[in-house]
Amino acid sequence: KLQTAEDATRAVKEHKVDYQKVYKEIAELLASEASEAYEDGSYGPVIVRLAWHASGTYDKETGTGGSNGATMRFAPESDHGANAGLKVARDALEPIKQANPWISYSDLWTLAGTCAIQELSLGNVKVPWRPGRQDKDVAACTPDGRLPDASKEQKHLRGIFYRMGFNDQEIVLLSGAHALGRCHTDRSGFDGPWTFSPTVLTNAYYQLLKSEKWSWKKWDGPKQFIDDGSRSLMMLPTDMALIKDKEFKKWVDIYAADEKRFFEDFGKVFTTLMELGVPFPVESKPITFDAINA
Ligand code: HIF
Incomplete structure (x- = not known):
């Protein structure tokens, strides 16, 4: 209506x-x-x-x-x-x-x-x-x-989020929301959750990006990352871009280290x-x- x-x-x-x-x-x-x-x-x-x-x-x-x-x-x-x-x-x-x-x-x-x-x-x-x-x-x-294409990297992310008026810090900050939820093969084609507690919003996303060893998942689906430790978590190419790119990585380090600041800024x-x-x-x-x- x-x-x-x-x-x-x-x-x-x-x-x-x-x-x-x-x-x-x-x-x-x-x-x-x-x-x-x-x-x-x-x-x-x-x-x-x-x-x-x-x-x-x-x-x-x-x-x-x-x-x-x-x-x-x-x-x-x-x-x-x-x-x-x-x-x-x-x-x-x-x-x-x-x-x-x-x-x-x-x-x-x-x-x-x-x-x-x-x-x-x-x-x-x-x-x-x-x-x-x-x-x-x-x-x-x-x-x-x-909306962003998860198979891309930093250049695409900046293109999409700058168009909305966000800056690099805000791109990294928003991304912390991937602590929540999971990917579904019948929706995006990707598979799995980003964190071990996908119904609680903490700064775990940044910590896991830094602490885990991530490799390309070997499967028939779209290119995504899997953690070598538990082999139960995932990262999208757009998520990994946040630690590949120096400007982004600076903010990943800050929010991984300071959950209180993450909560406030988020x-x-x-x-x-x-x-x-x-x-x-x-x-x-x-x-x-x-x-x-x-
Ligand atoms: Fe997501 N996101 N997102 N996202 N997203 C998915 C799921 C969730 C991107 C891709 C995907 C943000 C940014 C980006 C949530 C919240 C936010 C899925 C999986 C994909 C592929 C969908 C499915 O298969 O069900 C990309 C490329 C983004 C640019 C960085 C925001 C910051 C993180 C803006 C944001 O808030 C949430 C929550 C989910 C989980 C949904 C679920 O059903 O569990």
């Missing part, structure tokens, strides 16, 4: 206290039996991926894409290869949308990503979030190819990601939610 800027402003004005209620409903979804029964035991990682893929289409030159619009509800965007598997997350959130029809999908998805980061970091990461995004129709779908950069290209109503103020399962 199409919304106007006035609809978005009305939601912000009339539902100030209700965002806290929706946050709680998302946190309860993450702790639900259905969530526990889902692969590693949480919908959280796939919800974080949904929120990021809704936002990461932003192009600062043209002002197109970004979380405002939630155009991934529609084909062709829902069928873009990069978005394979995200229906799981959209469907899991649908009952919350039905119970709160006044909230836009764009706000719901970004609030859900925010909630998942806070809950899965056990309250260690605070992600201030602002309401007021507005859903757009199919005509606003972004072209394919705006919360801020995730807010920025969720806000790319959003024309917030003036009434919209940042809200910092208390984590529920901390």
Whole structure:
């Protein structure tokens, strides 16, 4: 359903206290039996991926894409290869949308990503979030190819993330979110988790990048890395680029050594990601939610 800027402003004005209620409903979804029964035991990682893929289409030159619009509800965007598997997350959130029809999908998805980061970091990461995004129709779908290609390296990463307005530090910082979740052969073609605890957000991603010995995995699938130690973890070529490239590596070292700094900086950069290209109503103020399962 199409919304106007006035609809978005009305939601912000009339539902100030209700965002806290929706946050709680998302946190309860993450702790639900259905969530526990889902692969590693949480919908959280796939919800974080949904929120990021809704936002990461932003192009600062043209002002197109970004979380405002939630155009991934529609084909062709829902069928873009990069978005394979995200229906799981959209469907899991649908009952919350039905119970709160006044909230836009764009706000719901970004609030859900925010909630998942806070809950899965056990309250260690605070992600201030602002309401007021507005859903757009199919005509606003972004072209394919705006999200990163995991088979590439630093040049591609910089191209994609500079287009969104991020710098080298922020590329490395955001990448810490790969502490969460896993790759699926029937979605991206890649296989396996990055860390031993894929439902808890820590700085483990950076530590493992540095501490493990990584080799090319010998298999028929796309090129990816496997750890020589446990042979149960993975890194994508884009992940490995962060320790190959000297500028990136500097930040991997910093965040591997200082988890407190990672938590602090990550919360801020995730807010920025969720806000790319959003024309917030003036009434919209940042809200910092208390984590529920901390
Ligand atoms: Fe991911 N990412 N991402 N990603 N991502 C996958 C899964 C997750 C990239 C590729 C992949 C970010 C950046 C990049 C999450 C969160 C974030 C998968 C596997 C691939 C291939 C999909 C599947 O098969 O199910 C690339 C190339 C990126 C550029 C560096 C962000 C920083 C790390 C921005 C980010 O927040 C999460 C969470 C998952 C796990 C999803 C799951 O279902 O478990």
